[in-house]
Amino acid sequence: MSETAQPTAAPQRARAEIDLAALRANVRALRAKAPGAAFMAVVKADGYGHGAVACARAAVEAGAGWIGTATPEEALALRAGAGLPADVRIMCWLWTPGGPWREAIEADLDVSVSGMWALREAVEGARLAGRSARVQLKADTGLGRNGCQPADWPELVTEALRAEREGLVRITGLWSHFACADEPGHPSVAAQLARFREMLAYAEERGVRPEVRHIANSPATLTLPETHFDLVRPGIAMYGVSPSPELGSAADLGLRPVMTLAASLALVKHVPGGHGVSYGHHYTTPGETTLGLVPLGYADGVPRHASGTGPVLIGGKWRTVAGRIAMDQFVVDLGGDEPGPGEEAVLFGPGDRGEPTAEDWAQAAGTIAYEIVTRIGSRVPRVYVDETIETSETSETNATNATNVATGPAG
CATH class of the missing domain: 2.40.37.10 (Lyase, Ornithine Decarboxylase; Chain A, domain 1)
Known part of the structure; x- marks a missing residue:
């Protein structure tokens, strides 16, 4: 009995092979580092080049309950086209004036607010949408990038609580981001963590009851358990890449490149x-x-x-x-x-x-x-x-x- 050879596809000029099984294994390994915290899979920049939709779905299959993006456009595309379960939260944090606030609120996204202009636009978007906005207040604890400065935090918290009482927003999160968590022993890490605790305490003493408090990125998830709070936000580590050679190779950290x-x-x-x-x-x-x-x-x-x-x-x-x-x-x-x-x-x-x-x-x-x-x-x-x-x-x-x-x- 003879067999007929099946035609094979022509080799591709180039390809980026994405191992979704490795990504799921990485998510599970990272979740094990923070067993008491929820897990946000960060898929900004098209999943760090790996493909946001496929990676978001694989991460959810491995236990992620949150998805994080930078821009609202990224988040809206995932909400519309990824087929994620309805109970998976999606958050976006890089806003500019005139952004798609109403659309984000209608899509039930969590939107980040770092200053009064953004809070005002979120409130107006909520009025137009006819529903409250899920708002997370970001604190600048020392990175010097996005986030509200400590001196301006009282005003932002006060006005966010006012909007919450009016039914226009729901304060779902308080959060920040490290500058040097990938540098073991860097003094800014302890300083930022202390400032974050102070800003959390201020907001909570005045009545903020967030669903999640979070500051841990990939290196903090891997090496700083005291930073895990209610949720961790791994990005690059989820794709099996070490956040820093100083922390060890991917293999040292129990991760596999995707x-x-x-x-x-x-x-x-x-x-x-x-x-x-x-x-x-x-x-x-x-x-x-x-x-x-x-x-x-x-x-x-x-x-x-x-x-x-x-x-x-x-x-x-x-x-x-x-x-x-x-x-x-x-x-x-x-x-x-x-x-x-x-x-x-x-x-x-x-x-x-x-x-x-x-x-x-x-x-x-x-x-x-x-x-x-x-x-x-x-x-x-x-x-x-x-x-x-x-x-x-x-x-x-x-x-x-x-x-x-x-x-x-x-x-």
């Missing part, structure tokens, strides 16, 4: 010694060799600052970017090896196969691993994988396809 970035070699060719490579000829071949062309560039999110230093696994060996990374492609010196066109080039992943990690690329580019995964662009399809399903999608259909992926059996 994204693997790979491409198919577009060309392999022989060149003589003294051959210039890529723009500016910053690399010249030291002798006769082979060059491989990787069809990814800075338009795809590969950092140009890693020119000459970025690591790639090809044919079981670490290679280094040769010369300048261009918009769509870069070159590696294969040292005479001759992998065929189409062979896989792995830029980063969990490291199981000896491939580089996002942290390796961060060090090569002089940045942080957050930026490496978040900047991977829309030309790179996300391929969602877990224990039972594999689905590919382009960024233009992220919301639809990621929803379909996440409806499969849990991994």
